[in-house]
Amino acid sequence: HEIILTTGTTCNGPYVLPSHNGGTGWILIKGKNYSSLPAPGTRVSLADAPLMPQIQYGEDGAVAHVGCFSVATGGQRYRIIGIECVENSNKVPNWAFIQLGYTNSNSTNTGYIILDRIIIHDRNPTHPSIRGVYGDAEIGYTALIDSYISGIKANGADTQAWL
Secondary structure, eight states: EEEETTTTTTTEOOEEEEOOOOOOOEEEETTTTGGGGGOOOOOOOOGGGGGSSSSEEEOOSSSSSSSEEEETTOOOOEESOEEEEEOTTTSSBBBBBBBEESSTTTOTTTTEEEEEEEEEEEOOSSBBBOEEEEEEEEEEEEEEESEEEOOOOOTTOEEEEEO
């Protein structure tokens, strides 16, 4: 199965990728121009962002725990290719741009998640973003491939690009 996002669009997350543990197929979420990105084995850069659709996180109120994507318990075999994940400067700072697992709970039977040639970055130097990709302890078989992460920072807080 494929979900193809049009280049030049900006979508507001969070998007929760649901349980998908039946069968053996993968669900691909990719930008329409993913074939124009650097070939597999070559890291993308900010210069590749115009070729990608954009997902920006957005939650009102307290710190957002789910940024652009999260994977629910039982979510398996997702491959996200050629997507740009950015902060929404009109919303509160986020916990993680991509949450492998949902709202900081242990997510059993979740894994086989591949983040391929994605860009995660914070565009606002005064807007803290605590984590790029966060995975619960129970997540299995995950990969971040040929991707670019920048701008992960928070004054007085522990931060990680990949945790």
